[in-house]
Amino acid sequence: SQTIHQWPATLVQPVGSPLSLECTVEGTSNPNLYWYRQAAGRGLQLLFYSVGIGQISSEVPQNLSASRPQDRQFILSSKKLLLSDSGFYLCAWSDREGDEAFFGQGTRLTVV
Amino acid sequence: LAKTTQPISMDSYEGxxxxxxxxxxxxxxxxYITWYQQFPSQGPRFIIQGYKTKVTNEVASLFIPADRKSSTLSLPxxxxxxxxxxxxxxGPGGFKTxxxxxxxxFVKA
Structure with missing residues (x-):
């Protein structure tokens, strides 16, 4: 069966520090991968999506970047965090031909 | 991708x-029309999906009229x-969700 792992679960980082959140998927090949952010009490904002290794599309201009070094690995990064980067970050995957997105447990990032 | 509009909040009672x-x-x-459920501090979870008419699973039903311009999620x-x-x-599914x-x-006792 397929599983998705996302870590860490919580993170407190100072303004200006770097960020690296990692997401890995097991039990499937060539998944579509997504990074979302959710501010408190708000809906999910799609940040990045990827249809293959090295293929990243950005949905909104921001202080973050994403990379996909391996088929089932998706990394969200920042060189210098801003206070506005605080939020709940979710990684998700879906089959290339499928319809359902499967989400990780999320990372709650607080920038102080 | 099609824009969707749904109520911001609803209240109900158990049963x-x-x-x-x-x-x-x-x-x-x-x-396709897809519905997800999200609990606090968790990722969304797939509930149901449909294209037209009615779809039912163990959790919910989805009603889609012939013109497909709206849909109704029913939780019994x-x-x-x-x-x-x-x-x-x-959306077309599996891409740019x-x-x-x-x-x-909010369900009240």
Whole structure:
């Protein structure tokens, strides 16, 4: 069966520090991968999506970047965090031909 | 991707049937309608998906009229544990899944 792992679960980082959140998927090949952010009490904002290794599309201009070094690995990064980067970050995957997105447990990032 | 509109919040009582309607006037021919449920501090979870008419599973029913410009998620006999945010998504599926603000359902005892 397929599983998705996302870590860490919580993170407190100072303004200006770097960020690296990692997401890995097991039990499937060539998944579509997504990074979302959710501010408190708000809906999910799609940040990045990827249809293959090295293929990243950005949905909104921001202080973050994403990379996909391996088929089932998706990394969200920042060189210098801003206070506005605080939020709940979710990684998700879906089959290339499928319809359902499967989400990780999320990372709650607080920038102080 | 088609834009969706759904109520910001709804209240209900335990044991009642809850219907959440989503409007998607510019739905495309190859778009599916998908609903997700999200509890606090968790990722969304797939509930149901349909293309037209009615779809039912062990959790919910999805009603889609012939023009497909709206859809209604029906939750039978809700319980306190159904308190969550419910998202309606419209798109070709599996690609660029985009979530709106959702409907916050609050079930009271």
């Amino acid at each position: 009642q049937e809850v219907n959440i309607t989503c409007s998607h006037n510019n739905i495309a021919t190859n778009d 006999r809700v319980s306190l544990s159904d308190t969550a945010v419910y998202y309606c998504l419209v 985009i979530f709106g603000a959702g409907t916050r359902l």
